[in-house]
Amino acid sequence: MSGYLASLEAESIEILREAVALAEKPVMMYSIGKDSSVMLHLARKAFWPAPPPFPLLHVDTTWKFREMIEFRNRIARECGMKLLVHTNHKRKAEGVNPFTYDSDTYTGLMKTEALKQALDEGQFDLIIGGARRDEEKSRAKERIFSFRSPGHRWDPKLQRPELWNIYNARIHPGESIRVFPLSNWTEADIWQYIADENIEIVKLYFAAMRPVVRRSNQWIMVDDERMPLDPGEVPEMRMVRFRTLGCYPLTAAIESTATTIAEIVEETQTARTSERQGRLIDHDQAGSMEKKKVEGYF
Amino acid sequence: MQDVLRFITCGSVDDGKSTLIGRLLWESKQVFEDHLSALERDSTRYGTQGDAIDFALLVDGLQSEREQSITIDVAYRFFATPRRRFIVADTPGHEQYTRNMATGASTSELAVLVVNAGKGLMVQTHRHARIVSLLGIRHLVMAINKMDLVEWDEEVFEKIVEEFRPVAHQLGFQSFQPIPVSALNGDNITERSEAAPWYKGPALLRYLEEVDATTDVPDLKFRMAVQLVNRPTHDFRGYCGRIASGAAKPGDRVRVVPGGQETKIRSIVGWQKELPSAAAGESITLCLADEVDVSRGSVLVSAADPVDLSDQFEARVICLSGHHLVAGRSYLMNLHTSQAVATITAIKHRVDVRTGSHEAARALEMNDIGVVNLSTDRPVPFEPYERCRRLGSFILVDRITNETVGAGMIDFSLRRAANIHWQHVDIDKQARARQKLQQPVCLWFTGLSASGKSTIANLLEKRLFAAGKHTYMLDGDNVRHGLNRDLGFTEADRAENIRRVTEVAKLLVDAGLVTIVSFISPYRAERELARSRFEAGEFIEVFVDTPLAICEQRDPKGLYAKARRGELRNFTGIDSGYEPPVAPEIHLHTDSESVEQCVDRILHFLEQGIREKGKEQ
Numbered sequence A: 001m002s003g004y005l006a007s008l009e010a011e012s013i014e015i016l017r018e019a020v021a022l023a024e025k026p027v028m029m030y031s032i033g034k035d036s037s038v039m040l041h042l043a044r045k046a047f048w049p050a051p052p053p054f055p056l057l058h059v060d061t062t063w064k065f066r067e068m069i070e071f072r073n074r075i076a077r078e079c080g081m082k083l084l085v086h087t088n089h090k091r092k093a094e095g096v097n098p099f100t101y102d103s104d105t106y107t108g109l110m111k112t113e114a115l116k117q118a119l120d121e122g123q124f125d126l127i128i129g130g131a132r133r134d135e136e137k138s139r140a141k142e143r144i145f146s147f148r149s150p151g152h153r154w155d156p157k158l159q160r161p162e163l164w165n166i167y168n169a170r171i172h173p174g175e176s177i178r179v180f181p182l183s184n185w186t187e188a189d190i191w192q193y194i195a196d197e198n199i200e201i202v203k204l205y206f207a208a209m210r211p212v213v214r215r216s217n218q219w220i221m222v223d224d225e226r227m228p229l230d231p232g233e234v235p236e237m238r239m240v241r242f243r244t245l246g247c248y249p250l251t252a253a254i255e256s257t258a259t260t261i262a263e264i265v266e267e268t269q270t271a272r273t274s275e276r277q278g279r280l281i282d283h284d285q286a287g288s289m290e291k292k293k294v295e296g297y298f
Numbered sequence B: 001m002q003d004v005l006r007f008i009t010c011g012s013v014d015d016g017k018s019t020l021i022g023r024l025l026w027e028s029k030q031v032f033e034d035h036l037s038a039l040e041r042d043s044t045r046y047g048t049q050g051d052a053i054d055f056a057l058l059v060d061g062l063q064s065e066r067e068q069s070i071t072i073d074v075a076y077r078f079f080a081t082p083r084r085r086f087i088v089a090d091t092p093g094h095e096q097y098t099r100n101m102a103t104g105a106s107t108s109e110l111a112v113l114v115v116n117a118g119k120g121l122m123v124q125t126h127r128h129a130r131i132v133s134l135l136g137i138r139h140l141v142m143a144i145n146k147m148d149l150v151e152w153d154e155e156v157f158e159k160i161v162e163e164f165r166p167v168a169h170q171l172g173f174q175s176f177q178p179i180p181v182s183a184l185n186g187d188n189i190t191e192r193s194e195a196a197p198w199y200k201g202p203a204l205l206r207y208l209e210e211v212d213a214t215t216d217v218p219d220l221k222f223r224m225a226v227q228l229v230n231r232p233t234h235d236f237r238g239y240c241g242r243i244a245s246g247a248a249k250p251g252d253r254v255r256v257v258p259g260g261q262e263t264k265i266r267s268i269v270g271w272q273k274e275l276p277s278a279a280a281g282e283s284i285t286l287c288l289a290d291e292v293d294v295s296r297g298s299v300l301v302s303a304a305d306p307v308d309l310s311d312q313f314e315a316r317v318i319c320l321s322g323h324h325l326v327a328g329r330s331y332l333m334n335l336h337t338s339q340a341v342a343t344i345t346a347i348k349h350r351v352d353v354r355t356g357s358h359e360a361a362r363a364l365e366m367n368d369i370g371v372v373n374l375s376t377d378r379p380v381p382f383e384p385y386e387r388c389r390r391l392g393s394f395i396l397v398d399r400i401t402n403e404t405v406g407a408g409m410i411d412f413s414l415r416r417a418a419n420i421h422w423q424h425v426d427i428d429k430q431a432r433a434r435q436k437l438q439q440p441v442c443l444w445f446t447g448l449s450a451s452g453k454s455t456i457a458n459l460l461e462k463r464l465f466a467a468g469k470h471t472y473m474l475d476g477d478n479v480r481h482g483l484n485r486d487l488g489f490t491e492a493d494r495a496e497n498i499r500r501v502t503e504v505a506k507l508l509v510d511a512g513l514v515t516i517v518s519f520i521s522p523y524r525a526e527r528e529l530a531r532s533r534f535e536a537g538e539f540i541e542v543f544v545d546t547p548l549a550i551c552e553q554r555d556p557k558g559l560y561a562k563a564r565r566g567e568l569r570n571f572t573g574i575d576s577g578y579e580p581p582v583a584p585e586i587h588l589h590t591d592s593e594s595v596e597q598c599v600d601r602i603l604h605f606l607e608q609g610i611r612e613k614g615k616e617q
């Protein structure tokens, strides 16, 4: 491993240990993506030989790729951690879905509202997440220990100064802290680390022939029969992969021939668009990520 | 050469820091196409440059920043050239957000201080230069920006550089490179520009690629603050932390501070295997040969070169919040992984950010830099900041609001706590009081029912607590229901009630607490009896003087009404007398003073008393 990656790793492990030392009831968000995979790997290293002393929480919209769910269940079993899965059943029953609802409303209910339900139910005071500063311009503004007011709100103007490696995690009841151990990693660092450490990730990240349809200039994978096709729309097989994973109807694939980590590393180094390009929800409006974060989104 | 450079941009508001970073990202081709098209859209909508690209919008990522065209919080951006990787923190110039600038500076090795050529050096330019130097950054680039607005006049450039050069010298920068630039037009950013043929130095990016931004740190032996103790099973006990300095290998002798026990490193636990050695910067888990007393906040050090332990420090601090840092007040102090209660015992001086001269100050206000003396409630292991940043930097946290109100750097210990704390001491009232850094007293509140005793006493206790004092309050609510459950309201029972309360208060004062007693206590004789049980100066009678008519008007519990109707017997002021104190230490008039004013008067009295006590000793 390069000296630089080793120092990123050491910093993340330090952050994870601070999080555990300073929290009453911590939890780690597990979204099954590559960043979660790296974060989980770092957590296992940080507390080895003990398993990480917190549960994993997955907010399941029920519209994730099937492969992701299988992967999640297996990994949780393998690392000996408790896996909490939360779905916003109330909204699900009301028929909220990613096809007939606009992506903003859908995300607001099935992800943000669901997340807040799960956090309130579990009474977690510190929530570890895998967001990186290089992902998006409002995330570039995040602290490593980020303060949330009651109701899980982020007030970017009220963040605590955060000097050196000293974190202030003191809160009053109802408030919480979100911790981002991967703050200083870039997408390229993540891939390089996955390669160096041989971390298992969902196969969807590797190029393969998959059934896709073309919608607003993006490739959307038809992952199951729930996806309504427009008249005349026929899925075609294409060599594609995903740079980021979320709900399949809202996550676009890119055409790629990268079937190994080495090829992916090379591809990200020459990429001309950001990985979030494939996230339909980020394009809704200027500052949309910030708005979602303010409301409690990760 | 370092393969990574961490730097910040700083300087006064609007001088072009964000534009400069946006330009650097763009010129080093680090902007993704989708971000670029978003930038073009945003530029038309929020930009300050008409329809042209406003590069600041690449970094000013918050909605309110874009609307106001200023930076509010620090943005961390990552970019690379074939020669080096860069992590840059773009910080706000606005004075109100100096705390965010300090946040960015604390982890940087070099600062790019941006100056507007048209305006020259501003107060914020000086403040930022000083903070940067204070935090230990030893490499400074002065980007004199907006040269396009002064027609690339060499004289303007030289004048600013010459004005600043002595300051750079005074602040102890090891390297100082002035560069004339136009962030807006991209001159001297990546390549030397035609615009200034007179400038012979490097372009900004070329300089950042080459500069040696390391700082000399003394060669310290092994030091590691323990973050947590990993004890999954009864036969494994590992100490987790990140090595602050030096290296470790199995067999090395280490000492635990505080505690002083020595033992050997048995093994260094890595991921699924043991490590032959570990060096500074690594996060590890250590197992020791013997059972020693180690917990979070302990520092494991090389036995050959241990660290000091102290409870008295001189430190430089920056005030980061609107709540001033005041002498006498106490805060939670997070120093590496340890936490203590620290009281500012003196503010030695405030630094004038412009000239660097020292000024007397009673408090440090937001953004002030000053030197203070701190006293902690127990000895903590440390290194001076200059020797080891990880063991010498701390933050101060407000105990009530939980805000981070200050950041500090230890210069030296004012004494060695080790000597004091290891010697045998008799644990008496003085010892307990000294440990709590306070003067134990009994504040005895007397006054009619509804005169305001509890309201004032409650606020007083909150304020004392916030100031780090150890307090306890005795009143009808917590005494009548337990200890004095067997007592009624006859004259004899009332006397016994007060006697017991007096004895409990005496024990609490002996325990070192600031004890607040809040009872009507209508009879002078009883109060004098209570006074006689305390040492001189310990008993402070607080007369809450409120005319009966007003109390009766307030009547929050409807007791006066009941008494008037004859449903309540022996009610003070109605059918039972109240004997006002003849010479109370504090006489409050609640009909003309607010609750806050009353509390301020009491606090003032206490401070005065402590000062006099100090003189006597």
Ligand SMILES: Nc1nc2c(ncn2[C@@H]2O[C@H](COP(=O)(O)OP(=O)(O)OP(=O)(O)O)[C@@H](O)[C@H]2O)c(=O)[nH]1
Pocket (backbone or CB within 6 Å): B011, B012, B013, B014, B015, B016, B017, B018, B019, B020, B048, B049, B054, B056, B069, B070, B071, B072, B091, B092, B093, B094, B114, B145, B146, B147, B148, B149, B181, B182, B183, B184, B185
């Ligand atoms: N003419 C000219 N204008 C510039 C130059 N650099 C920046 N500006 C303009 O100066 C204004 C302020 O620029 P910013 O980059 O936002 O300044 P800043 O230093 O980041 O401001 P704060 O972060 O709020 O302290 C904008 O309107 C810029 O377009 C320059 O080289 N020449």
Ligand SMILES: [Mg+2]
Pocket (backbone or CB within 6 Å): B017, B018, B019, B056, B070, B071, B090, B091, B092, B093
């Ligand atoms: Mg700015």
